[in-house]
Every structure is written in structure tokens, then in C-alpha cells.
Amino acid sequence: MSKLAIGIDLGGTSIKGGLVSGTTGLVRERTIDTNADEGPTAVLDRIADLVRELTVDAGFANLHGVGVGAPGVINWDRTTISYPPNFPGWDVVNLGKELSSRLEHPLVTVVENDANAAGLGSAHYGAGKRFDSFIMVTLGTGVGGAIIYQNRIFRGSTGAAGEIGHMTIDYEGPFARSGVAGAIEAYLGQRFLSRHARYKLMNRRDSLIHQMADKDLMGITPRMLFDAAVSGDEGAIEVLSWAGHKLGCVLGSAANLLDIRKFVVGGGLSGAGGYILDSARETLVRFVLPGLSEGLEIVQETAGNDVGMLGAAHLIFQHIDEKGLHSG
Amino acid sequence: MSKLAIGIDLGGTSIKGGLVSGTTGLVRERTIDTNADEGPTAVLDRIADLVRELTVDAGFANLHGVGVGAPGVINWDRTTISYPPNFPGWDVVNLGKELSSRLEHPLVTVVENDANAAGLGSAHYGAGKRFDSFIMVTLGTGVGGAIIYQNRIFRGSTGAAGEIGHMTIDYEGPFARSGVAGAIEAYLGQRFLSRHARYKLMNRRDSLIHQMADKDLMGITPRMLFDAAVSGDEGAIEVLSWAGHKLGCVLGSAANLLDIRKFVVGGGLSGAGGYILDSARETLVRFVLPGLSEGLEIVQETAGNDVGMLGAAHLIFQHIDEKGLHSG
Numbered sequence: 001m002s003k004l005a006i007g008i009d010l011g012g013t014s015i016k017g018g019l020v021s022g023t024t025g026l027v028r029e030r031t032i033d034t035n036a037d038e039g040p041t042a043v044l045d046r047i048a049d050l051v052r053e054l055t056v057d058a059g060f061a062n063l064h065g066v067g068v069g070a071p072g073v074i075n076w077d078r079t080t081i082s083y084p085p086n087f088p089g090w091d092v093v094n095l096g097k098e099l100s101s102r103l104e105h106p107l108v109t110v111v112e113n114d115a116n117a118a119g120l121g122s123a124h125y126g127a128g129k130r131f132d133s134f135i136m137v138t139l140g141t142g143v144g145g146a147i148i149y150q151n152r153i154f155r156g157s158t159g160a161a162g163e164i165g166h167m168t169i170d171y172e173g174p175f176a177r178s179g180v181a182g183a184i185e186a187y188l189g190q191r192f193l194s195r196h197a198r199y200k201l202m203n204r205r206d207s208l209i210h211q212m213a214d215k216d217l218m219g220i221t222p223r224m225l226f227d228a229a230v231s232g233d234e235g236a237i238e239v240l241s242w243a244g245h246k247l248g249c250v251l252g253s254a255a256n257l258l259d260i261r262k263f264v265v266g267g268g269l270s271g272a273g274g275y276i277l278d279s280a281r282e283t284l285v286r287f288v289l290p291g292l293s294e295g296l297e298i299v300q301e302t303a304g305n306d307v308g309m310l311g312a313a314h315l316i317f318q319h320i321d322e323k324g325l326h327s328g
Numbered sequence: 329m330s331k332l333a334i335g336i337d338l339g340g341t342s343i344k345g346g347l348v349s350g351t352t353g354l355v356r357e358r359t360i361d362t363n364a365d366e367g368p369t370a371v372l373d374r375i376a377d378l379v380r381e382l383t384v385d386a387g388f389a390n391l392h393g394v395g396v397g398a399p400g401v402i403n404w405d406r407t408t409i410s411y412p413p414n415f416p417g418w419d420v421v422n423l424g425k426e427l428s429s430r431l432e433h434p435l436v437t438v439v440e441n442d443a444n445a446a447g448l449g450s451a452h453y454g455a456g457k458r459f460d461s462f463i464m465v466t467l468g469t470g471v472g473g474a475i476i477y478q479n480r481i482f483r484g485s486t487g488a489a490g491e492i493g494h495m496t497i498d499y500e501g502p503f504a505r506s507g508v509a510g511a512i513e514a515y516l517g518q519r520f521l522s523r524h525a526r527y528k529l530m531n532r533r534d535s536l537i538h539q540m541a542d543k544d545l546m547g548i549t550p551r552m553l554f555d556a557a558v559s560g561d562e563g564a565i566e567v568l569s570w571a572g573h574k575l576g577c578v579l580g581s582a583a584n585l586l587d588i589r590k591f592v593v594g595g596g597l598s599g600a601g602g603y604i605l606d607s608a609r610e611t612l613v614r615f616v617l618p619g620l621s622e623g624l625e626i627v628q629e630t631a632g633n634d635v636g637m638l639g640a641a642h643l644i645f646q647h648i649d650e651k652g653l654h655s656g
Contacts (some may be wrong), residue, residue, distance in 0.1 A: 156587025253495040259484025
């Protein structure tokens with residue numbers, strides 16, 4: 001019988017769970033609402049229910065564990081989440097303990113930062129499969145990142161490595177939410193990208209964005225920019241090229257530091273990815289030491305939002321490989 | 329009998345060699361001129377002579393190998409140097425083969441990039457001893473760097489990781505020799521720092537620098553700036569603070585990406601280190617994600633220029649640990 005693991009992608013609005021086979025991949029998946037405002041006990045109950053539902057015919061006997069990708073700070077031993085943002089009432093939570101007691105079954109549980117889990121998922125199930133080492137960048141509310149080195153997560157000193165969104169590309173640039181001037185998130189984070197689009201397109205009445213935002217440019221979203229770009233809107237394309245230029249700068253810095261030359265960009269860019277990535281590719285080569293420029297590649301994540309859940313399940317397969325089947 | 333290894337720091341102007349004991353450290357050292365213009369055969373002969381001289385009473389029987397820190401591109405297997413800059417006539421040179429044939433004795437030889445060798449030396453014999461993981465920055469003609477992760481060199485995809493000098497802090501900033509805009513080397517590299525000082529101090533006739541440079545500010549060197557700062561010269565101190573600010577920005581980016589929070593800065597700053605490093609420390613904390621700011625530390629390398637040679641010797645001790653005593 002093939003190894004089975006459950007992957008959970010714990011998000012602020014939804015929880016995505018999947019039963020994954022070590023040989024055939026995703027068996028089934030299910031997404032539920034997080035309802036984070038109901039507090040930790042309710043959310044943990046819901047995760048336990050989700051695990052129970054996903055294992056229904058497989059049974060706990062064949063399940064090797066539950067991997068969880070979660071926001072907030074994860075401890076070095078990958079057992080606890082601390083103060084996940086947008087989860088009211090959570091302090092330090094030992095996920096394995098909470099789930100095992102709810103399921104009345106001792107479960108191997110491995111927790112990882114959500115961006116790292118997505119990186120690992122990409123490495124084994126997504127666009128990152130082609131590469132042994134790459135940097136994953138996830139565009140969303142913020143700009144997340146992970147370093148995959150020789151097919152494993154590079155964790156740094158405390159498990160928090162990969163915060164590419166907070167690297168600066170202009171020490172006198174705009175401030176990101178982190179207070180870092182010129183951090184890449186201050187260009188590519190949802191709110192920042194939307195604001196840039198607002199000013200850039202304000203006087204371009206021909207842009208589709210004006211209709212899409214119902215003439216209220218305060219309501220511009222990255223989604224609208226992507227859709228408008230795909231429809232050929234020049235203004236939207238210019239904004240995305242601008243964003244790609246900034247992305248290329250920071251990827252160049254990362255390539256110089258790490259000698260990792262492959263990049264996977266995820267985060268629901270869908271068909272508009274090319275507008276950002278082409279511009280990033282053009283810039284990247286100008287920000288990399290000439291001796292390191294061979295083999296540079298930026299690709300778009302194709303497995304979509306599933307990579308977080310798949311990567312979370314893969315944490316269990318890696319755990320088995322390291323510790324053997326019978327350790328807990 | 330204790331393990332013995334020779335470390336060679338191959339520089340453009342001088343070659344530093346040391347016989348190092350695995351238990352007691354440096355046994356003896358000797359520095360000779362490189363005379364790189366005489367071409368590869370002559371330089372390799374001189375290195376072989378140096379090895380012979382250093383081993384004189386120890387004998388080859390107790391010598392476990394020769395580690396070499398060298399400029400240029402090193403291959404993944406750590407056997408060859410390719411086209412080292414400022415070494416006319418060198419193409420791809422297999423150092424182990426060249427030395428073994430000259431010494432008429434098969435020698436284990438491990439070659440590493442000079443900045444990486446210095447990082448490893450710092451980790452085991454220098455200011456980096458206190459840290460498991462740190463980033464080494466060496467200020468000189470250029471700005472060199474190395475990543476030490478869990479006491480080993482982080483090599484990246486091809487062995488070229490650590491090029492912190494080419495990370496950008498201003499995508500519209502001045503160009504470094506690499507063509508990267510706003511690369512930290514374009515602020516802190518010898519030529520760039522001297523030029524900044526020239527303009528900054530041109531109209532400050534009270535600055536000691538005017539006497540030191542014999543009234544010709546084209547002749548300013550970082551050495552003069554360091555000496556003037558130690559003598560209390562305000563202009564020189566301002567220039568070094570400016571440089572430290574830039575250094576702090578790039579170290580912040582690196583800390584965010586790697587979750588490595590310790591930094592060792594080397595390169596002959598001597599007594600003036602504080603002027604650069606205090607300013608770097610102040611800036612660093614403003615460029616690091618608040619969640620990663622605990623435990624940030626920037627220290628000055630204390631072992632001076634010996635770390636390259638000592639780190640080169642340590643390559644052999646690591647090689648023995650990995651491969652056992654009798655492999656070649």
C-alpha cells in the first residue's frame with residue numbers, strides 16, 4: 001500500500017486539505033471556511049473534522065501524518081505556530097498535540113511556514129519540479145518567498161528564511177508594512193500595486209480599468225489589472241511591466257547572494273503572468289553578476305493554489321524518509 | 329600525531345601559506361610574492377616550493393593535504409581554478425594535479441573561492457567562531473562575501489554563492505564594475521569609496537585627508553580614511569558612516585532572505601572598523617523585518633588576513649571528516 005499523508009494549507013479565510021499518496025499524488029481534496037473569528041478551539045475542531053473526512057476510507061492505519069502550512073512564526077522543531085496574523089486568540093499552539101487529542105489517535109504532525117510549504121509543493125508537484133534549487137516568490141497581499149535548495153526548504157537560523165518580500169531595492173524607497181524602505185512588497189504587495197495603478201491610470205481615461213473599477217479607482221485590484229492586461233489594455237500592461245521590473249531587481253540580488261538561478265513565481269497571476277515575468281526576465285540579467293548569468297530562468301507556478309497543500313503533505317513524506325516509518 | 333594541513337591564500341600580489349595542525353592551529357606561515365606576470369608555470373612552481381618549505385620537518389607522510397583559496401571561478405568538485413582575474417595566461421588549471429606532479433607526491437588538494445575560504449577560516453579560527461551561521465563580508469578592492477551555514481560554506485548551485493557585493497540597494501544607483509546598478513560594491517569598493525571621499529572632502533580644507541593625500545585628492549585611499557577617522561577627523565568619520573549606512577542596508581536584505589542574523593566584516597579596517605560598523609548596525613535594524621530583528625549582530629574580523637589561509641587549511645580537515653583519512 002502506498003504511503004498516505006494529509007496536507008493542510010491553513011489560510012486566514014479558507015483551509016484547504018488534501019489526502020496525498022506518495023506514489024500517485026492527490027487522492028482527494030476539500031476546502032472549508034476558516035472562520036478565524038470563532039477562535040482557536042473552533043478552528044482546530046474544524047481542522048480535525050477535515051482530517052477525519054479526508055481519511056474516511058483510508059483509515060488512520062495507513063495515514064503517516066498530517067503536514068500543515070500555516071502563517072505566523074513556526075518553531076525550529078516544526079511543532080508549533082506562534083501568533084498567526086489574522087487569527088484572533090491564538091498564541092502558541094502545538095498543532096500535533098491538538099489534532100491527536102481531537103482525533104483520539106497519535107498523529108505525526110509537521111508544521112511549516114505557509115510560504116515554505118508552497119515552495120516545497122512546487123519543488124515536488126509544481127513548476128519547481130524541473131529544478132533542484134530555486135527561489136519561490138508568491139505574490140498576494142504581501143510578497144512571500146521560500147528558498148528551495150537541493151530539493152529541501154532552506155530554513156535559516158530559526159526557520160524563518162525566505163522573506164524575499166522584505167529585501168530592499170531602494171534604500172530611500174517607499175515603506176512596506178514592515179517598515180523596510182524600498183522593500184519589494186512596497187511595489188508588488190496588493191495594496192501597493194493597486195495604489196501605483198491608481199495614480200498611473202488616473203488620467204488615462206481610455207484604460208479598461210476605469211470601467212472595471214466602476215469609475216472608482218480606489219477599488220482597483222491586482223485581479224482587475226491582470227484581466228485588463230489580458231484584454232490588451234496598454235495602461236494595465238505598463239503597470240505590470242513596472243512591477244516586473246522591480247521583481248527582476250530583487251531576484252537579481254537574491255541570485256548574486258545564493259547562486260540560485262531559477263525562480264518560480266506564484267500567486268494567481270493566471271494569464272497575466274507573462275506581462276510581469278517578461279519584464280522581470282529583462283531586468284534580472286542586468287542585476288546579476290555577469291559570471292552568474294548563465295541558466296537564469298523565471299517561470300510561473302502552474303499548480304496554482306494547490307502547491308501549499310501538496311507541499312504540506314510532502315513534509316510528512318520527507319519526515320518518513322529521515323526518521324523511518326515508525327518514529328513519531 | 330595531530331592532523332596537519334597546508335592552507336594557501338592565493339592573491340594577485342602575494343601568496344600566503346601556512347602549516348596548520350588540526351589540534352593546535354597555525355604551526356608556521358610564510359608569505360611570498362605572487363609575481364603573477366611571470367605566468368602560470370612560474371606561479372605554480374612558487375606554490376610548490378612554498379608547500380615544500382612549510383612541510384620541511386613534518387614530511388609529506390603526516391600532511392593530509394593542501395587547501396587553496398583562490399580568485400576566479402572554482403568548479404563544483406573544488407579541483408580547478410578558471411581564469412582567475414589578474415593572473416595573465418591562466419585558463420583552467422587543476423591545482424591538485426599541478427602540485428602533485430611538482431612535488432612528486434600525490435596530494436589531496438581542495439580549492440575554494442577566496443571569499444568562501446575566508447568565511448570558513450573566520451568560522452573556525454576567527455570572529456565567526458561564536459556563530460554557527462553568519463555572513464562574511466570582506467571589504468577590499470571589491471566587496472567579497474561568503475555564507476557560512478551551520479559551520480559550512482553554503483555553495484549555491486555551482487559553488488559561486490556569497491556575492492553580496494553585487495546585491496543592489498538602489499536600482500537606479502551608481503554602477504559597480506559588474507554593471508549592476510546600486511550594487512553595494514559601487515559604494516564600498518576601494519575605488520568607489522575613495523571617489524565619494526574625494527567629492528565629500530574637496531571643500532573641507534580642515535580635513536586631515538588633504539595633508540595625507542599630499543593635497544592631491546585623487547590619491548585618497550580607504551587606508552587614509554581609516555587613519556584619519558582614528559585621528560578624529562570629522563570628514564573621514566562622516567564618509568565611513570555613510571559607507572556603513574549602505575552596508576547596513578544590504579545586510580538587512582540578506583538577513584531577510586536567509587534568516588541569518590550574524591555578520592562578520594573583514595578586510596583590514598583595523599581601528600577604524602567601529603566608524604563603519606556602528607553606522608551599519610544602526611541601519612541594519614531598520615532594514616530587517618521586525619520579526620527577524622532579535623539577535624542581529626555585526627562584528628569585525630579579528631584574525632585579520634590570516635582567515636583566508638586558515639580557512640583553506642580547514643577545507644582539508646573537513647574533507648578528511650567526510651571522506652575518511654585514506655581517500656584521495
